[in-house]
Amino acid sequence: MKEYFVKYMLMAFALSSLFFLFLIFIFILFEGLPLFHKAGLKHIILGSKWAPTKGSFGIFPMIISSFLVTFGALIIGGPMGLSCAIYLSEYSGKRMKMFLKPALELLAGIPSVVYGFLGVVYIVPLVRDYFGGPGFSLLSTSLILGVMILPTVISISFDALMSVPKTYREGSLAMGATKWQTIYKVVVPSAKSGILASFILGMGRAIGETMAVIMVAGNALRTPLSILDPLRTLTSNIALELAYASGDHRLGLFSTGVVLLIIIMILNYIANFGIKKGS
């Protein structure tokens, strides 16, 4: 009797995650989709003018900007994260690992607002002085996001590298390959899908980041034409205007949310699918 009660209660708990996911989808879609109907899919997705109080809901520049900062982050954080993961799994001794791994994971604990703030105070002026432009830019944003995705890239790549069987390495070393040749030709290719997944999850993290981006991106409503131009991402658009938006303006922000949600779900799906193929 009690056993059954417990079992069904736990089942209800387990179903709650699905229920929450469902609620999130329903409410964001419910608020966001009507405008697609009213203003037109093409107008929103491909329109380049965002003036929501005057009936223009184009978020094309923001979609582009979101992808640009994401790729920027990947270009910076991807190789760096992978190098750290390789160092941790292949080169560092046990004690070094015990120190480095938690230290690197602590980077994930630094709140995004702190990254954004330090970006404004240090990175933005640096970019302005050395490269020109306003400093609030694609470049600054990519630098900040590149660092922010490091923990994701490192920990998932590391797991993938660690799961490559020892015998692969021994086999290659026995054939006379150097350590680096072994890593480059045997270990990394074997861990390929996990490493790919770490990049994609890192992209998911970058494209979803909000507060840090608001602070360093400049939030201009134009498609950036150079890495020194300011830009506005999907996430910043929501966060900048949600507090005071009403009517169609608010619906426009939910439409922005719908686009973001779809991109995120696709990235997550690819990442999880990639990991499964690997293991």
Next chain:
Amino acid sequence: MKAKITVKDLEVFFDKNQVLRGINLSINKNMITGIMGPAGSGKSTFISILNKMLEFEDNVTIKGNVYIDGVDIINSDVDQVELRRKVGTVFAVPIPLPRSVFENIAYGPRLKGIKDRDELFTIVKESLEKAFLWDEMKDRLNTSALKLSGGQQQRLCLARTLALKPEIILLDEPCSGLDPISTAKIEDALSDLKKEYTIILVSNNTKQIARITDYSAFFYMGNLIEYGPTEKVFTYPANKKTEDYISGKFG
């Protein structure tokens, strides 16, 4: 003499793989019944049927009848909790729960709803005495059970089973990891306990079976090859396989 357990045409399959083939035997009260046979012959499978522990394995099919005190535990709806109180188990490797000596032994009684500290203490003391462990443990009841030696841990597991106040005790190679002195202590305890309990001892140590059991069974590749009074099995084995096994030709 009345049979405590009666097994009829028992067959067990893991998926399509048959591991027990038509077992028939009766096990007597207040005796130690030994079960011997080479590894993989189905001994563990056989005893884990008697307290329905086998049902934790996936894809197992059981056919036939097993009566305990006249109740068919395979085909009737027995209460597993009640059954496991009646049929206690000691496993090959001692597995203490990560808690104190006292709490390990009180685990079963507490589940029964006994909360009174004195009552629990009495049960713990009695059980430890019966397992020949009281003298060593009486000042260490609050130490972690994980800190005991292997031999002590195994007697603790025996005491823990006794605390359930079972009628039948199953022991699956309880001495396989123990030194001769610890083994002797367990054997002494078992010889004492048979006055009150029905004991089934699985062992691949034929000398141990000969030493302390009253009846013994020889399993081989899922078949019950021979079953009878231990003295007879060891002096006039009816089957050539039994003779080869107990004389150490294989196993």
Next chain:
Amino acid sequence: MRIKPRIVDVFVRISLNLQAFFTVGILAVIVAIIFIKGSPYINLEFIISSPQDMGRHGGIFSTIVGTILLVLLSIFLATPLGVGTAIFLTEYTKESVFTKVIRFGVESLAGIPSILFGLFGFIFFVTKLKMGWSLLAGVLTTTIMILPTIIRTSEEAIKAVPRSLRIVSYSLSATKWETVKKVVLPSAAPGILTGVMLSVGRAVGETAAIIFTMGSSLRMPLSLMDSGRTMAVHFYILAREGISMENAYATALILVLSILSINILAYYIMNRVISKFS
């Protein structure tokens, strides 16, 4: 000219080494900057007095209270829900389509960015359920947001409990729930605690999901229906609106120190568990 593989090897080793230390260096620099810039403004007064004049003067007491209330209440809700889910997935089901669907839900929830939680909490709790900007709306949103972390870490911790302990418990006449309660959960507790603490860290540092649900009122939240401000939100507003650099750095220092110490404690507990099992 071909460079000798051995020389490449040495070169790679050195550069990877530098790379790793450079990355750790980033962490060190961040912490150092915050510490150097923030510590001069931190004193007891700053911690125990509430902000005045939008945070230009005074301390951050009400935001500390806001943070603690938000985090404790969210953990209080998310822990039973998350641990319960993990128990269900590991102990009460075999892998099946059903568990796959639940896992898919958990993974998807884990991937949703904070701003979408904020957007959802804003429309559902704040607007549709008419909670307004309130502690309650913030707590419910945060609960959903941290749930996946608690589920995942609890599941790992529960899976690490040896099967033999469960078998022993059953053999001593315990039922499934008794076994879970008395054997599985106590053994998994340190691992579960690690997950809970990592979630605390996440909630303390969160801004996007909270600012649109709990709001940013500087008054001390006294009931579930009051709006309030967490330290992270306070820091964001101070920094973004340029209200006070001194107070921004000081707030950041307290924020970062609390998150780092929670996380370090979490890793410490986790390491002790790992060394216990191996």
